[in-house]
Amino acid sequence: MKRSARIVAPITAVVLAGLAATGCAPQTSDGKASKDEKSGTLRVWLFREVDNKPKEQVVEAALATFRARNKGVHVDVEYIPVDTRAQRVKAAFNDPASAPDLIEYGNTDTAGYVKDGGLADVTAEFGAWADAKDADPTAKSSVTVDGKVYGAPLFVGVRALYYRTDVFRELGVQPPKTQAELISTAKKVRKARPELYGIAVGGAYTYGAMPFVWANGGELATGSAGAYKSAINGEAARKGIASYTSLFGDDNCPAAKCAAMGGNATVTAFASGKAAMAIGGDFSHAAVEAGAVKGKYAVVPLPGTTPGSIAPPFAGGNNLGVLKSTSHRTLAVDLMKTLAGKETQGRLFDAMGFLPTYTDVRAEAARRQPFVKPFIDSLGAGAKFVPASPGWGQIDASQVLPTMFQEIVSGRKDVATASDDAAKKMDAAFAAAG
Secondary structure (H helix, E strand, O other): OOOOOOOOOOOOHHHHHHHHHHHHOEOOOOOHHHHHHOOEEEEEEEEOOOOOOOHHHHHHHHHHHHHOOOOOOEEEEEEHHHHHHHHHHHHHHHHHHHHEEEEEEHHHHHHHHOOOEEEEEOOOHHHHHHHHHEHHHHHOOOOOOOOOOOOOOEEEEEEEEEEEEEHHHHHHHOOOHHHHHHHHHHHHHHHHHHOOOOOOOOEEEEOHHHHHHHOOOOOOOOOOOOOOOOOOOHHHHHHHHHHHHHOOOOOOEEEEHHOOOOOOOOHHHHHOOOOOOOOEEEEEEHHHHHHOOOOEEEEEOOOOOOOOOOOOOEEEEEEEEEEOOOOOHHHHHHHHHHOOOOHHHHHHHHHHHHHHHHHOHHHHHHHOOHHHHHHHHHOOOOOOOOOOOHHHHHHHHHOEEEEEEEEHHHOOOOOHHHHHHHHHHHHHHHHOOO
């Protein structure tokens, strides 16, 4: 594994001493540290990005502010690979001596991490935090389980429809206003330009497919924490599934090539000039700009089922959370608020393109960078989130929904059978999670 980039305190002896003190802090029976030390070293795990240097620079600026406010406190930041985060975090939950004080985590992991007993309840601190009053409700829901807050949203990611302006102009077509128009436009492009996918879609692209389900009135599941039941086989959900899977075929995106594609592959197909449309995120902008279609594309919200409507997007993104085992709770919460605060989120947008979770900061970002407007409009149309159940992690890891889509587009099962089978697997995961 490639060595992680690190920001390390300059006095090694002090760092080691601080780590030793953290590791040896006695724990209570529920995993909480019995101490709340106001000095020493804080350990932080953040995700390593493809181009991590700009993120490091923003983080270092935030740390300078934190250090000025907390004299003598050291901060050790390690940038960990996203792909191996599950193993690292699980090990940290099981061994407080090796655990950091603060972590970055994907927002679909919240419920699972809370069930594992790894994250601290910061409801009181979040409620008293001035910045939090402007937090987007969907982003706040991603750190909330059973009414309690377990972190601070760091950024939000949503998807919209990228399309080739030159191809559309050549063929005399307009950006689709409904999902039916999206399907017919994709097939028209494919017929006229067979070297292109009309729209690049993927059988393994769960979060590109779900807006079709949600736009048709379907849901992933119904209920609440501890009592979720799959709704993926409901009548409305099946309409959305049928709509999305109709895009797999020789008349748009051949199943033999597209069934296994995920979100990154569909965006790559668009960026490289092999597709006239793709469902991509605000976080895909840099990759598209670096591709063959630079200057030849635009973005609009993914349409819903009626003219002028917007399909509800999945609200992805990352959060920051304080570990329950930390022996520096007050300092860790302070650092969490510094790294996830308005000033740092604004800088992260400028450096990385991460969409801020605060409505006012996001509006200012749109004013300065108009490319984010379609994504902000999509968020405002009613973004959706995954069920707040620890079982979702198992559903996601087991590829339940990609398997369903792939069974349909391969012809092995019809929509009804595949969705029924997926619902059974989802219900089993929800039940096992409790």
